[in-house]
Amino acid sequence: MSKKFMDENFLLSSETAIKLFHNHAKDMPIIDYHCHLSPKEIYENKTFNNITEAWLYGDHYKWRVMRANGVEEKYITGDASDYDKFLAWSRTVPKIIGNPLYHWTHLELQRFFGVYDLLNEANAPKIWDEVNRQLQGEGYGARDLIIKSKVTVVCTTDDPVDHLEYHGKISRLSGFDASVVPGFRPDKALEINRPTFKPWVDQLSEVSGMDVENYGQFLEALESRVRFFHDRAGRVSDHALDAVMFEPATLEEATAIFNKALREGAVSESEEKKYKGFTLVFLGKLYSELDWAMQFHIHALRNNNSVMFGRLGPDTGYDAINDGVIAKPLAGLLDALDRENALPKTILYSLNPNDNHVIAGLMGCFQGGGIPGKIQFGTAWWFNDNKDGMLEQMKTLANLGVLSQFVGMLTDSRSFLSYTRHEYFRRILCDLVGSWVEVGEAPDDMELLGDMIENICYNNADHYFNFSKQALVTR
Numbered sequence: 148m149s150k151k152f153m154d155e156n157f158l159l160s161s162e163t164a165i166k167l168f169h170n171h172a173k174d175m176p177i178i179d180y181h182c183h184l185s186p187k188e189i190y191e192n193k194t195f196n197n198i199t200e201a202w203l204y205g206d207h208y209k210w211r212v213m214r215a216n217g218v219e220e221k222y223i224t225g226d227a228s229d230y231d232k233f234l235a236w237s238r239t240v241p242k243i244i245g246n247p248l249y250h251w252t253h254l255e256l257q258r259f260f261g262v263y264d265l266l267n268e269a270n271a272p273k274i275w276d277e278v279n280r281q282l283q284g285e286g287y288g289a290r291d292l293i294i295k296s297k298v299t300v301v302c303t304t305d306d307p308v309d310h311l312e313y314h315g316k317i318s319r320l321s322g323f324d325a326s327v328v329p330g331f332r333p334d335k336a337l338e339i340n341r342p343t344f345k346p347w348v349d350q351l352s353e354v355s356g357m358d359v360e361n362y363g364q365f366l367e368a369l370e371s372r373v374r375f376f377h378d379r380a381g382r383v384s385d386h387a388l389d390a391v392m393f394e395p396a397t398l399e400e401a402t403a404i405f406n407k408a409l410r411e412g413a414v415s416e417s418e419e420k421k422y423k424g425f426t427l428v429f430l431g432k433l434y435s436e437l438d439w440a441m442q443f444h445i446h447a448l449r450n451n452n453s454v455m456f457g458r459l460g461p462d463t464g465y466d467a468i469n470d471g472v473i474a475k476p477l478a479g480l481l482d483a484l485d486r487e488n489a490l491p492k493t494i495l496y497s498l499n500p501n502d503n504h505v506i507a508g509l510m511g512c513f514q515g516g517g518i519p520g521k522i523q524f525g526t527a528w529w530f531n532d533n534k535d536g537m538l539e540q541m542k543t544l545a546n547l548g549v550l551s552q553f554v555g556m557l558t559d560s561r562s563f564l565s566y567t568r569h570e571y572f573r574r575i576l577c578d579l580v581g582s583w584v585e586v587g588e589a590p591d592d593m594e595l596l597g598d599m600i601e602n603i604c605y606n607n608a609d610h611y612f613n614f615s616k617q618a619l620v621t622r
């Protein structure tokens with residue numbers, strides 16, 4: 148007798164797993180410590196005219212499988228009607244069994260709209276009408292969906308030159324109990340060989356109100372933005388290290404490379420490694436002083452389709468997994484900070500699962516300071532954000548580190564309906580731990596295991612990030 152599709156015990160294959168999920172995971176709140184939601188849309192409590200707006204306007208995960216299913220681009224990012232785009236998605240969903248989007252799509256229909264029908268072309272008209280009726284009613288604005296999902300903290304991803312005006316506006320809202328805090332994403336300060344570098348330096352000067360004519364002034368202005376974010380409840384940085392580039396460098400070397408980049412443009416690979424090495428150590432020391440968590444998202448191979456990059460820009464479903472050597476440069480970077488007693492709390496993610504043991508191994512080299520889980524092996528990211536990837540990441544972490552100190556899941560999403568990814572993760576986590584009990588590899592001690600589950604679902608992140616959970620009134 149096959150198990151009912153996505154019932155209340157979805158992904159739970161033992162009595163222990165069922166008890167752990169329903170009694171310890173299901174009702175825990177959520178700290179979404181990395182996502183790409185728009186602070187403006189949160190402040191404006193953006194509503195959605197239809198499910199295409201909520202589902203398909205920005206989700207490159209869905210765009211990617213639609214293309215693979217043969218859907219023409221006009222029905223993905225083009226000028227087709229919202230209904231026709233929804234129909235195209237409805238035709239795609241029955242074809243993506245085995246892909247997490249099949250589960251996420253039905254979880255979102257179940258949890259936010261009480262719709263338990265399968266999404267397919269035949270049911271599409273009925274689901275379109277019912278879901279849109281609800282979306283156009285009360286309680287489906289961006290902030291409503293955050294509260295409905297029991298989210299206490301949303302950490303967005305923001306450029307250092309961002310004014311964070313919407314974070315300030317949100318913090319002054321009455322009756323909205325979630326905190327929306329900025330995430331410091333200084334990629335444009337690091338990517339010295341990209342065309343964005345010099346224009347960004349000019350922006351930094353303008354926004355900071357400081358002259359930036361040399362590297363020392365650049366670092367001062369960058370520091371002023373870190374402190375600007377900190378004053379507005381920022382406690383997390385995020386770096387996309389598509390390749391881990393690190394070489395030790397002196398201030399004089401980094402200064403000369405910075406000046407060369409501004410004067411001549413391109414610098415050599417070795418110069419780029421030295422510049423990034425010095426600048427990342429500078430920032431890491433600041434993060435450590437301010438007790439921030441530093442995130443490294445490693446090994447994305449971005450914008451591989453140059454034609455579509457030209458048409459649609461980044462984060463549009465044309466990225467892939469990079470490969471390369473990360474162990475030695477990453478070890479060098481972490482050690483450079485640790486030697487100065489300035490290694491901050493750090494979360495290491497790699498898009499390449501071949502790096503899992505490298506990261507989990509390195510993680511163990513730099514724990515300490517009395518901080519539980521100071522160095523984290525980050526949750527399964529992007530192409531790994533599926534049942535197999537999550538299990539692989541958690542088993543590797545358990546085998547090489549301390550799973551009980553894991554800060555758990557994040558959405559990394561641009562959609563306000565993605566919070567069911569936390570439920571998906573929690574079910575997988577409970578089934579993994581439950582499976583150990585079923586075969587006698589873990590004690591059937593529901594108090595011990597229940598605490599472990601609740602900590603991974605929420606409490607660890609609460610302690611680790613120490614976000615302010617009061618609505619913040621910023622200056």
Ligand SMILES: O=C(O)[C@@H](O)[C@H](O)[C@H](O)C(=O)CO
Binds near residue numbers: 528
């Ligand atoms: O670098 C990023 O943060 C983005 O590429 C992001 O990770 C990606 O677009 C995504 O959302 C993966 O889940």
